[in-house]
Amino acid sequence: MQTFQYPVPAEWPALQQRAAAAEAAEVEARVAQIFVDVRQRGDEALRHYAATFDGVQLTDLRVSGAELEAAAAQVPAELQQAIRQARANVEKFHATQFYTEEPVETMSGVTCWRKSVPVQRVGLYIPGGTAPLFSTLLMLGVPARLAGCPEVVLCTPPQKDGSVNPVILFTAQLLGITTIIKAGGAQAVAALTGGTESVPAVDKIFGPGNRYVTAAKQLATRYGVAIDMPAGPSEVLVIADSTANPAFVAADLLSQAEHGPDSQVLLLTDSVELLPRVTAEVTRQLAELPRREVAAQALQESRAILLRTPEEMLFFSNQYAPEHLILSVENAEQLAEGVTSAGSVFLGHLTPEAAGDYASGTNHTLPTNGYARNYSGVSLDSFLKKITFQRITAQGLQQVGPVVETMAEAEGLRAHARAVTLRLESLAKK
Amino acid sequence: MQTFQYPVPAEWPALQQRAAAAEAAEVEARVAQIFVDVRQRGDEALRHYAATFDGVQLTDLRVSGAELEAAAAQVPAELQQAIRQARANVEKFHATQFYTEEPVETMSGVTCWRKSVPVQRVGLYIPGGTAPLFSTLLMLGVPARLAGCPEVVLCTPPQKDGSVNPVILFTAQLLGITTIIKAGGAQAVAALTGGTESVPAVDKIFGPGNRYVTAAKQLATRYGVAIDMPAGPSEVLVIADSTANPAFVAADLLSQAEHGPDSQVLLLTDSVELLPRVTAEVTRQLAELPRREVAAQALQESRAILLRTPEEMLFFSNQYAPEHLILSVENAEQLAEGVTSAGSVFLGHLTPEAAGDYASGTNHTLPTNGYARNYSGVSLDSFLKKITFQRITAQGLQQVGPVVETMAEAEGLRAHARAVTLRLESLAKK
Numbered sequence: 001m002q003t004f005q006y007p008v009p010a011e012w013p014a015l016q017q018r019a020a021a022a023e024a025a026e027v028e029a030r031v032a033q034i035f036v037d038v039r040q041r042g043d044e045a046l047r048h049y050a051a052t053f054d055g056v057q058l059t060d061l062r063v064s065g066a067e068l069e070a071a072a073a074q075v076p077a078e079l080q081q082a083i084r085q086a087r088a089n090v091e092k093f094h095a096t097q098f099y100t101e102e103p104v105e106t107m108s109g110v111t112c113w114r115k116s117v118p119v120q121r122v123g124l125y126i127p128g129g130t131a132p133l134f135s136t137l138l139m140l141g142v143p144a145r146l147a148g149c150p151e152v153v154l155c156t157p158p159q160k161d162g163s164v165n166p167v168i169l170f171t172a173q174l175l176g177i178t179t180i181i182k183a184g185g186a187q188a189v190a191a192l193t194g195g196t197e198s199v200p201a202v203d204k205i206f207g208p209g210n211r212y213v214t215a216a217k218q219l220a221t222r223y224g225v226a227i228d229m230p231a232g233p234s235e236v237l238v239i240a241d242s243t244a245n246p247a248f249v250a251a252d253l254l255s256q257a258e259h260g261p262d263s264q265v266l267l268l269t270d271s272v273e274l275l276p277r278v279t280a281e282v283t284r285q286l287a288e289l290p291r292r293e294v295a296a297q298a299l300q301e302s303r304a305i306l307l308r309t310p311e312e313m314l315f316f317s318n319q320y321a322p323e324h325l326i327l328s329v330e331n332a333e334q335l336a337e338g339v340t341s342a343g344s345v346f347l348g349h350l351t352p353e354a355a356g357d358y359a360s361g362t363n364h365t366l367p368t369n370g371y372a373r374n375y376s377g378v379s380l381d382s383f384l385k386k387i388t389f390q391r392i393t394a395q396g397l398q399q400v401g402p403v404v405e406t407m408a409e410a411e412g413l414r415a416h417a418r419a420v421t422l423r424l425e426s427l428a429k430k
Numbered sequence: 431m432q433t434f435q436y437p438v439p440a441e442w443p444a445l446q447q448r449a450a451a452a453e454a455a456e457v458e459a460r461v462a463q464i465f466v467d468v469r470q471r472g473d474e475a476l477r478h479y480a481a482t483f484d485g486v487q488l489t490d491l492r493v494s495g496a497e498l499e500a501a502a503a504q505v506p507a508e509l510q511q512a513i514r515q516a517r518a519n520v521e522k523f524h525a526t527q528f529y530t531e532e533p534v535e536t537m538s539g540v541t542c543w544r545k546s547v548p549v550q551r552v553g554l555y556i557p558g559g560t561a562p563l564f565s566t567l568l569m570l571g572v573p574a575r576l577a578g579c580p581e582v583v584l585c586t587p588p589q590k591d592g593s594v595n596p597v598i599l600f601t602a603q604l605l606g607i608t609t610i611i612k613a614g615g616a617q618a619v620a621a622l623t624g625g626t627e628s629v630p631a632v633d634k635i636f637g638p639g640n641r642y643v644t645a646a647k648q649l650a651t652r653y654g655v656a657i658d659m660p661a662g663p664s665e666v667l668v669i670a671d672s673t674a675n676p677a678f679v680a681a682d683l684l685s686q687a688e689h690g691p692d693s694q695v696l697l698l699t700d701s702v703e704l705l706p707r708v709t710a711e712v713t714r715q716l717a718e719l720p721r722r723e724v725a726a727q728a729l730q731e732s733r734a735i736l737l738r739t740p741e742e743m744l745f746f747s748n749q750y751a752p753e754h755l756i757l758s759v760e761n762a763e764q765l766a767e768g769v770t771s772a773g774s775v776f777l778g779h780l781t782p783e784a785a786g787d788y789a790s791g792t793n794h795t796l797p798t799n800g801y802a803r804n805y806s807g808v809s810l811d812s813f814l815k816k817i818t819f820q821r822i823t824a825q826g827l828q829q830v831g832p833v834v835e836t837m838a839e840a841e842g843l844r845a846h847a848r849a850v851t852l853r854l855e856s857l858a859k860k
Contacts, residue, residue, distance in 0.1 A: 082836035089536040089830070096534050097544070104526050106519040106791035114527070117770050119804055131842040167840060203804040221660075226804035230651075245856070251849035258845040290844050336819060340547050347821040350857075352834075352849040355822055359833040361536035362818040374549055374633040374656035376816040386806040388792040389766060391777040392785055400519070403789040404782075406512035410597060412561040414720050415688040419681035419782040426675070427780075 001253075001267070001279055003304045015303055016320045018232070018369055019262055024215065031215045035190045042196035049187040054128075056162045061198040063164055063180035071169030083134065083171055086359035090142045093361030097380035098146065109396025116384040119226075121151040121200060123192035124177075125207030128157035128184055132165035133208070139363050139378065140206045141175040147383035152177050153200055155192060157184025185209070189216035193225050204228070206365070206378065228378055232369030233262040236353055237322035237342075239313045239335065240278070242271035244328040245349055249274075250281035252326055253302070254295055255354050261297035266320065267304040268313040275306055314338045321372035324353045341372045394427050431683075431697070431709055434735045445733055446750045448662070448799055449692055454645065461645045465620045472626035479617040484558075486592045491628040493594055493610035501599030513564065513601055516789035520572045523791030527810035528576065539826025546814040549656075551581040551630060553622035554607075555637030558587035558614055562595035563638070569793050569808065570636045570658075571605040577813035582607050583630055585622060587614025615639070619646035623655050634658070636795070636808065658808055662799030663692040666783055667752035667772075669743045669765065670708070672701035674758040675779055679704075680711030682756055683732070684725055685784050691727035696750065697734040698743040705736055744768045751802040754783045771802045824857050 007015060037045045043061055050058045072080065103113035124140045126133055137154070144152050154177050156168055164182060172180055181199050183191055188199075189209075195201030204226040205217055217227045236256035240249050253265045269275050282299065286292050307313050314335060317325060321341035329335055332347035339345055343366030344356055356362045365378035392400065401420045408416035437445060467475045473491055480488045502510065533543035554570045556563055567584070574582050584607050586598055594612060602610055611629050613621055618629075619639075625631030634656040635647055647657045666686035670679050683695045699705050712729065716722050737743050744765060747755060751771035759765055762777035769775055773796030774786055786792045795808035822830065831850045838846035 078836055079840050082833045082840075085537075085830075085833045086837060089540070092536045093534050093542045096531060099529060101526060104523050104791065106522045110519070110785070110790050112523045112791045114809070120770055133841065135837055135841060224800055224803075226801075247852050248849070248856075251845065251852050255843070255845040255849045258843060285845075285848065289848075290842070295845065332821070339817060340550055341815070342817055344818040344820070347819060350824060350827050350853055351820055351822040352853065354834050354838060354846040354849045355540070355827075355830055356818075356820055357834075357846060358837045359830050360540050360820050360822065361534065361542045362820055370654055371656075372815070372817075373654075374815070376814075377818060379544070379816060379818075381811070381816070384806075385771070385802070385804070386809060386811070387769060387772055387802075388774040388786070388807060388809075389777060390774070390781055390786055390790050390792055391762070392781040392790065394780060397780050397785075400515075400785055400789050403512045403515045404784050404787075406508055407516060407565055407788045408784060410509050410512075411563065411565060412720070413685070413688060415681065415685040415715075415725065416784040416787060418715065418719075419678070419685045419784045422677055422681050423780055423782065426678075 001282060001299050001302045001304045003275060003279065005306045006308060007305065012316060012319065015305060018264060019301060027211050027215045031186045031212055031219055034186045035193070035219060038187055038190035038196065039194050043198050046183045046187055046191055046196060049185065050158055050182065053185055054158050055160050056158050058158060058162055058182055061182050063169065063182065067163065068169055068173055068178065071166040071173060074166035075170045079167065080170065083138070083174065087138055087142060087174060089359055089361040090138055091146065094143045094146055094380050107396060107399045109393035110390070110400050112388065112390045114386045114388050117387055118147040118149045119204050119383055119385060120149065121202040122149045122383060123153045123155060123202035123205045125188055125205060125209055125213060126154065126156040126168060127209050128159065128165065132168050134167045134171040135358050135364065136208060137168060137171045139365050141172070141177055143378065143380045144383050145175055146380055149383055151200060152179065153192060153202055154180045155183050155188035156180070158182040186212040186216035189213060189220055193220040193223050228365060228382055229367055229375050230369070230371055233264060234259045235264040235322055235368055236324040236326060237266040237268065237317050237320060238326040238328055239317060240267065240269045240271070240274055240328040241310070241330060242274055243330045244274055246274060246277035246281045248349060249278045249328055250285050252352055253282060254285055254289065255352070256324065257295035257298035257302065258289060258291040261294055263298040265298060265302035266322070268307055268316055270307055270309060270313060272306065275304055279304055310335055317342070321370045323366045323368045323372060326353055343367050343372045343377050397423055397427065431712060431729050431732045431734045433705060433709065434733060436736055436738060442746060442749065445735060448694060449731060457641050457645045461616045461642055461649055464616045465623070465649060468617055468620035468626065469624050473628050476613045476617055476621055476626060479615065480588055480612065483615055484588050485590050486588050488588060488592055488612055491612050493599065493612065497593065498599055498603050498608065501596040501603060504596035505600045509597065510600065513568070513604065517568055517572060517604060519789055519791040520568055521576065524573045524576050524810050537826060537829045539823035540820070540830050542818065542820045544816045544818050547817055548578040548580065549634050549813055549815060550579065551632040552579045552813060553583045553585060553632035553635045555618055555635060555639055555643060556584065556586040556598060557639050558589065558595065562598050564597045564601040565788050565794065566638060567598060567601045569795050571602070571607055573808065573810045574813050575605055577810055579813055581630060582609065583622060583632055584610045585613050585618035586610070588612040616642040616646035619643060619650055623650040623653050658795060658812055659797055659805050660799070660801055663694060664689045665694040665752055665798055666754040666756060667696040667698065667747050667750060668756040668758055669747060670697065670699045670701070670704055670758040671740070671760060672704055673760045674704055676704060676707035676711045678779060679708045679758055680715050682782055683712055684715055684719065685782070686754065687725035687728035687732065688719060688721040691724055693728040695728060695732035696752070698737055698746055700737055700739060700743060702736065705734055709734055740765055747772070751800045753796045753798045753802060756783055773797050773802045773807050827853055827857065
């Protein structure tokens with residue numbers, strides 16, 4: 001980790017810099033080709049890409065009922081139990097996010113209300129590779145189910161033998177998701193966007209992925225499909241004071257660093273003593289990690305910064321707008337009050353980010369890359385639309401009508417005014 | 431209006447078609463140039479575009495306190511009163527959208543909660559031109575204020591004499607918005623995106639505009655700025671049965687058609703008698719409108735469709751996903767239950783869309799172009815982020831910790847597991 005002692009605010013922007021995304025033009029061009037191909041050839045294109053990228057010849061793109069049934073037997077009981085518990089916690093937290101709003105009478109006889117209606121068709125993308133992200137399936141599938149989305153389509157790349165990782169299937173089964181497509185990468189997103197013989201088109205696409213998947217989701221928005229949020233490398237910012245445990249802080253930093261070589265890790269502390277202890281612990285713990293090469297690469301671009309006060313640290317953090325913010329300080333609740341931009345916040349010494357990544361109940365699909373300034377993480381809301389309704393009575397129209405007429409005329413929109421006037425005249429005749 | 435009698439479902443997609451957007455490449459290229467120019471030359475570029483597009487030489491880009499003070503005197507008392515009443519109604523409805531969520535204990539000692547935090551810096555764009563859209567300023571400014579956004583920047587193009595329309599200024603003053611920039615078009619959006627000497631950069635940009643503004647908002651998202659929603663021409667779908675008043679229905683259709691030549695207007699009815707009466711009324715009322723040429727153009731692409739049942743009409747409407755949906759039917763409440771995709775819904779014969787456009791309390795910034803399938807209209811939520819928080823106690827970590835360890839190991843993320851294990855070991859030693 002690079003260390004910085006008491007940088008002046010003018011130096012902060014450089015320290016808050018994220019790695020610029022690599023030149024995207026080539027990726028975008030490739031993804032655009034894949035979209036055209038999937039639109040033209042449908043399932044045939046998906047089979048072609050499975051052969052090319054996943055090294056497998058697929059006949060059936062859909063996971064069969066038999067495959068789904070067989071999955072649980074391949075998942076250790078302890079892991080099954082852990083997934084069930086995590087699911088229960090995520091469900092419990094997200095269930096509280098459902099409100100029924102009461103109608104409001106803004107004027108006598110003018111009644112307005114909102115109703116939450118599920119997005120009808122959602123697509124969940126779960127990457128494959130060495131680590132099957134079944135936790136992400138929980139984080140997307142639980143709120144999709146709670147919201148009541150009638151159609152949930154899961155796309156995930158096949159393994160070399162043509163199967164889907166059994167933990168993914170077990171989790172899907174637990175959530176009652178049965179439309180599971182063996183397709184990964186940009187081609188999966190293209191299929192969810194336009195539909196193919198095997199893949200239903202959807203209204204909104206969720207889920208993480210590499211830069212091809214990210215570019216594909218961006219492109220999908222050009223075809224009227226919504227996405228969960230713009231994506232970027234994962235990141236954590238830890239604010240630690242002298243009461244923090246250096247080993248815990250180091251472990252939290254490393255659990256972010258192991259995600260990928262482009263993960264970003266920042267430590268802010270106002271304790272001169274803590275800083276070297278944390279960096280020493282990082283070095284020590286790093287050596288024991290299976291993914292130490294990945295983590296070491298991420299740490300090269302990571303920073304440990306000594307600042308003067310909690311207020312300075314908070315100000316720095318709000319400017320940076322971290323995806324994950326850990327408050328390893330004595331008065332975490334107090335500091336948390338001042339957080340204006342962060343995806344998810346972890347309070348105190350016994351609250352590791354890993355808890356929220358898996359099982360505490362909060363969602364781990366969060367805004368990265370500074371988007372915590374203007375986006376929320378995934379929640380039940382992400383799977384709902386709020387539709388407004390209104391009903392006006394004769395009395396209500398007599399009250400609100402003249403207001404509408406006056407404003408419409410002032411905006412030069414006579415027909416708007418007429419829609420009210422005609423009704424008011426008709427009421428007057430009665 | 432084109433009329434269609436009992437089209438079979440296979441013909442529906444063609445009837446649900448919206449006009450394709452004109453070739454956008456040229457617009458996008460022009461907007462990209464403007465972004466570069468505004469980034470390089472700042473205020474100087476804004477002055478240049480004001481001279482070119484608005485025909486005015488500006489010295490000061492900011493509306494002065496004196497200009498703001500002088501505005502009210504130029505607004506008729508009746509209009510002032512109407513705006514105040516509309517503001518009160520919009521505020522009353524949007525104020526009910528603020529929730530405080532209680533913390534949830536997902537397991538004993540694992541406490542999670544969400545907090546709504548305002549987007550810190552928001553930009554509102556209000557178009558100028560013949561009709562000053564002060565109603566849109568209400569629709570964006572009221573929830574921005576309710577949400578508590580600390581910085582609200584308003585951009586609106588100057589008139590030929592260098593002033594801003596007094597009704598816009600009066601409304602801004604009513605809302606306590608004092609940072610008002612005389613800039614319009616793509617250059618205003620570019621300024622809000624990157625900031626200039628006079629224009630603060632913002633986190634999220636709201637508001638309607640022509641295709642240059644729309645393209646500029648899309649481009650802004652590439653620079654990390656969020657936008658309210660993708661934009662398209664305004665539209666209404668009316669479902670009317672035999673109880674509907676043809677004159678009212680025609681007035682509602684025309685109030686949409688007068689918005690612009692690209693507005694889309696659809697009428698669905700199951701009454702053979704009603705259809706010709708409505709089209710006759712449309713022709714009659716059209717002749718009386720000041721904006722009849724605009725409306726007539728919109729009507730050329732508009733459709734009146736005879737279907738067999740309320741269920742068919744509802745199904746058609748949900749597929750189309752209209753921005754505005756008027757239910758001019760006897761049992762509007764019952765039909766409204768089945769609405770899955772619409773921006774805002776108007777129930778019954780006395781509830782014109784115009785009421786929601788101006789003063790009933792609901793927001794008029796709504797998803798067009800089929801985006802009601804996957805987006806909500808602007809609401810208080812649009813100005814808030816929901817940040818999740820969590821606090822875990824020693825007891826809580828003992829409960830949730832093993833779940834996290836098991837799942838992290840199964841995903842191959844050892845450092846995640848270690849962040850828990852180290853803490854559990856430390857607790858065991860105590």
